[in-house]
Amino acid sequence: MAVTTAIKVTNLTHTVSANTGDLTILKGISLDIQEGESVAIVGASGSGKSTLLGLLAGLDVNTSGEIYLYDHAFSAMDEEQRALLRGQYVGFIFQSFHLLPSLQAVENVMLPAELKGDKDARQKAEALLEKVGLSHRLTHYPNQLSGGEQQRVAIARAFASSPKILFADEPTGNLDEGNGRIIIEQLFEMNKEQGTTLVMVTHDNHLAEKCDRQLVMSAGQLVEKN
């Protein structure tokens, strides 16, 4: 069976302007991630992991080089097209959950499907919340949920659009060990079930080891960890 490349990066460089002048955060990174693969990006704080994640997801525009998401080159796209592509291929899980505070748990999960105009958004969301063990918390607002529960809602939301690629930024960073473990289990279980490609930034070695590949970010370069 032919292997499909989900993400392809060639010679990616990213420079930002800082008070002290221009700062090159990513220096000529090249990378291939296959469909269904799980990849952990590790490295010290401030090494550029989250920047790389954002660029891979098309949240920002890189300075030079090229990123392809299923053969779609970001450089040829404007924000409108990149957003459409995200809606089609990408799901997200964030360290600080980023649930919309004005929406109930179920409404947060409905969002991606609603954005696509899906009529069954509610049923799907309820099913996903049930899957993460929160069927009793459907109508709770984020500030009525614990951190672990909020992250589970976020996982349900991430899978709501059946994404081909899931980007996770320190998904257990704000959770205690117990909750972190539950989250990791659910994340990998759903990842496996849906055959999703997983790209994750983490400090958590235990979490990184569960991934197929580990990439270490250091001084703007990405190195494969054996």
Added chain:
Amino acid sequence: MQFALRLLLRDIRSGDILTLIFALIISVSTVTAISLFIDRLQLSFESESANLMAADRLISSDDAIPDNWQTKADELGLKQAQRTSFRTMIFAGDNLQLSQVSAVTALYPLKGVYLVDDTLFGTGHEYTQPPQPGKIWLSSRLASLLGVKIGDQVEVGETSLTVSHFLVRDPNASSSAFAISPRAVINMADLAATQVIIPGSRVRYSLLLAGDKDLLDQYESWVTPQLNDGQRWRTPTQKGERIGDTIGKAQSFLLLAGTLAVILSGIAMALASSRFVKRHLMQVAVLKTLGATPKKLVQVFLIQFIALFVIGAGIGLAAGWGLQLIISSMLAGLMSTALPEPSLSRLWLGVATGLVSMLAFCFPLMQRLIKVSPMSVLQPGFKVEQNTVIIYGIGFVGMFGLMCLYTGGLILPSIMMLAIVGIGLLVALLGYGVFSFGRSLTSGATSGWQIGFAALYRRLFPNLFQLLVFTLIIMLGLILVGVKSNLISDWQQQLPADAPNHYLFNVQADQIDQIDKVTDSLNIKRSDWFPMVRGRVININGTSVQTLYPEDKPEPELFSRELNLTWSDEIGKGSKLLEGDFNANGLSIEQRVMQEANLKMGDKLTINIGGNDITLPITSVREVDWGSMQPNFYLILPKQALADYPANFVSSVFISQQNAQPFYKAMSQFPTVSMLNVGDLLKQVQTVIGQLSQAIQLVLLCILSAGALVLLASVRSTLEERLEEGALLRVLGAKKSLVQQALFVEFGALGLFSGLIAAAGAEACLYGLQVFVFKAEASWHPLLWSLGPLIGVVVISAIGLFASRKVSSVPPMHLLREV
């Protein structure tokens, strides 16, 4: 569309968007209430004043009214009547008397009523129709001079008419002020038969019109270009007339109040929008990561905005309508007649305010939301592209446009905008200086003072902005309080309850003692007697008036007609010496006429009196309070200049309801003395002033409450950060009292400072308003300087401490989770 509305509903349910809707409701309702209320007052005064003019509009003319003017009025469907006034002798047997006669058509009066009676000097009952053909109504004074009773015949010119009633009051009271001869009314049908009007007669023709305002406006624009020098178009609330002036000032005040309401609305919208944006930035970024495209977001926000606008403006309009009903019903007891219904067409002002403030404040901020980078979900500090200057610039321009729309002029909005810019600069400069200074004096974090000042300095820009908002709101309140007290005390001073209401003219020197006896015996208050000689200014510094003002150049009032001149040793009641020496051997001139005629101290005027010329320099300038109802004069001459000319005397008296009849009867023994009753006019002015004062207090209350709400919103807008900081301090072991003290220092300092700057701004604004809008003398307002800081410290600290009371009562963990 459904998605956008669903999101909106969820936002409304969670209360997040309520601040924005609330701000919109405040904007729309305040402006709607005030503009509807102004409209009702305006309509009410117009109709009351129309009753005193006998019509909605009037054209007075020295020549007969052209036929096509009446045809045009007919075409437009306006009601019309005509009045022809002239002076003629009326004969009754051997008695004859020069009288002021009005011949009127059948529909006269179009507005208001006649008061007539069947007994001499009776108080009268209302009549809406004029005398029948063949009949005549005589004033009691005229009837007693002629010695006639009801049913007797009198001769007017070539015809004989039957006296059917005694005239007590003509509906045309406002213009009767100049009719000194005793009055009579006949039917227009009898005019031709009298044959008294011949070429060269001095006759005043009037065409009276009544009907729909739009039609009257149409007629006005049609007829005005055709008016010649001897013809005038008059409206009931004309500027320059007493009531017109009073209403004009009140309108200016209400417009000012409305303008301030607009500014307040702007502030409310700006605050609410910026809070909305702040709370939604991350949400929009998340939506973007979930695949929301900029186009989709624009669509979502546009739909949400339209829905918000419909909800906010709808509730605002209803609330505004309700509010003006409340104000009007509170005033109902004071009004002599019910207030007319407001015109629905006025509602657009409220809607426009809502729309413009949304466009000006929400859209630019919304732009910022749409531009937020999705990257900020990963890096919260990710810089958002924004140009605050442009955002607030648009808001500023929008507000200025609204104020111009609201006031229909540029002066008021310009004064207010200049003041706001000035205040902005002052706040920026002084605020920066004081906060930095405060910080340098109190380094460390062991007392509430130190923490409070440190917080002020640390959040310098948000604090400066908040300072500006506080200052503006307090300033608006102070301006309104200042203008209100000035205006009302000005009015009250103008017209005491016992202000003279009758003028006595044509009194000969030898009648003075006898009239004094009458007034003394009836205990009637009388002003001094002033001698009166008629004269005309013909030369200024040796140049003739004709040379200075050729026919095509309008001449100032001082030179346009024969003036009443007097002499006096004392400056008299109701006058104030502004410049020069009143007793010098020269002219004392009234200040406004002097300005209008572009004269100055020392200018020499030549006055023609009975064929002789007298030349005198201007040696003093007086300010005259024409509202005092004392006899007053543009020019007062030295006694020796007028001593040789025959003078008659003038005075004014206050006649109460009780002593009216005995006084009129007693005065009938002086048939040559003319009496002018301005009581009705005065009464109307007093009623109007009473009503307006009440109205103004209510509107003031309304705006101040709106101001308080905006103030509350403003304090709340930065509450989260303060709560978070307070909670952190408590986590670190700070006592409740320390946190409270720090908050008190922060809010108290902001309050004190904004109160002081607001007082300065209000004083400057009041100066501009007094000089340019109310055309009054500028005065100093010491009250503002204590009221401003006091309100600032007390109100802002109270609101701030109340709103942040959670900091000291709720466990810090809860707070940190909430914020």
